[in-house]
């Protein structure tokens with residue numbers, strides 16, 4: 095049976111027959127996200143017969159283990175035995191060491207037959223992106239329209255990102271390079287474009303004229319999981335803000351693109367990134383806050399602090415809050431507060447838009463019963479996705495006038511009686527179809543790093559050590575101070591409603 099999907103941006107063409115090669119097939123991302131996404135797409139009848147998923151393994155003997163590992167993971171992900179049995183024959187294991195050019199001959203043998211779309215997913219540490227790209231080119235494997243999919247983070251600063259982009263650009267044109275930011279594959283993130291440009295209601299007030307400030311939060315309850323080696327090198331600013339959080343900001347703030355074409359949308363996103371006012375030098379002390387979680391309790395169970403999980407000293411931030419501004423006609427003067435962290439009170443990604451107060455209240459000003467709260471629009475991206483609009487209402491009754499804030503609540507799960515597909519389901523088939531709309535262009539990634547780099551430099555120059563926060567809270571008190579100094583407060587999940 096084919097399941098119907100709520101596609102907010104249209105999936106325009108059928109998926110052609112393909113070979114998708116996954117480097118890093120035994121890794122966390124591939125097993126946890128990529129294989130389940132593909133198996134689900136197959137189960138829906140979206141993937142054409144004859145297509146193959148080539149799983150690249152590195153260690154001797156792992157070829158034999160791959161099908162078992164994948165089957166176990168699919169089962170954990172809730173796929174039925176029938177769906178697993180249907181997927182496994184698509185899987186072709188092959189052993190290649192990304193750093194050994196000769197070993198790519200094995201891949202060449204597997205890929206040599208037939209005319210089909212060919213894509214290579216680099217789900218490996220980023221230092222392998224360039225060697226893999228070069229080795230694929232050396233063996234002619236990128237010819238005839240081959241595509242590369244690069245995972246984030248792309249580099250660790252502007253220089254390294256440029257080096258990767260430059261080297262990849264030598265073996266492959268931009269039109270065949272797909273840089274993943276999986277937030278763009280989330281239905282609710284795509285819906286930001288629909289909210290903005292398919293409705294007149296909000297767009298007319300989407301500017302400094304009506305908006306007081308904006309908060310973008312990506313809070314997680316998880317800690318290091320099994321990624322300590324990676325995370326401690328990177329930290330919250332580079333792991334989340336440089337990509338996911340800035341992408342949310344872009345979609346929130348962009349000017350209307352003329353069409354939904356990949357470059358029309360991406361041109362506008364780049365404009366937003368370039369309009370971000372730099373935060374540099376001593377400004378990092380007032381406009382940013384770094385945090386690192388200590389021991390605490392999350393979801394009712396005790397959890398160790400970051401340093402205990404890590405097993406050694408570290409100055410890496412697991413929380414970052416930033417106060418930024420966009421120097422554009424539309425957004426001048428509207429503070430945009432960004433916040434992300436691990437081991438926070440709740441898993442929650444949301445954008446909270448606080449509108450300006452009414453210019454003149456006709457209700458008795460000194461009476462607390464008639465005090466007005468500003469309207470708030472909460473765009474809840476995950477979990478419990480939906481839209482909430484806080485408005486003032488009159489409490490029914492003929493006694494003294496009393497006004498209270500109440501919420502219009504539109505939940506995705508009640509608005510659509512459908513399963514929401516995982517981000518990777520959408521993104522993987524978009525690559526095969528050749529649609530780059532939901533992927534980051536080279537200039538976009540580099541513009542994001544251009545804004546991030548001075549912050550990192552400022553942190554070093556001014557010795558901005560991370561402040562301790564208790565696991566299970568909302569970050570260090572300094573981040574509350576940063577926003578309270580301006581007479582505002584963080585919305586604590588669900589926009590504080």
Ligand SMILES: NC(=O)C1=CN([C@@H]2O[C@H](COP(=O)(O)OP(=O)(O)OC[C@H]3O[C@@H](n4cnc5c(N)ncnc54)[C@H](OP(=O)(O)O)[C@@H]3O)[C@@H](O)[C@H]2O)C=CC1
Pocket residue numbers: 117118119120121122123124150151152153190191192193216217218219220222245246247321324
């Ligand atoms: N995990 C996640 O949730 C996310 C990951 N990412 C990014 O995705 C990428 C993969 O991450 P993740 O899966 O967590 O990493 P893992 O460390 O779990 O997996 C890395 C994979 O790369 C393989 N590998 C390492 N060296 C070589 C080599 N020389 N030749 C061939 N294969 C090699 C490993 O093989 P072996 O098993 O033999 O070691 C393993 O399969 C990274 O760029 C990461 O930043 C991005 C967002 C989220």
Ligand SMILES: O=C1O[C@H](COP(=O)(O)O)[C@@H](O)[C@H](O)[C@H]1O
Pocket residue numbers: 314316333334443
């Ligand atoms: O890319 C990353 O994203 C995840 C959060 O993704 P989500 O879809 O669960 O919101 C984050 O945990 C990870 O550190 C980061 O690398």
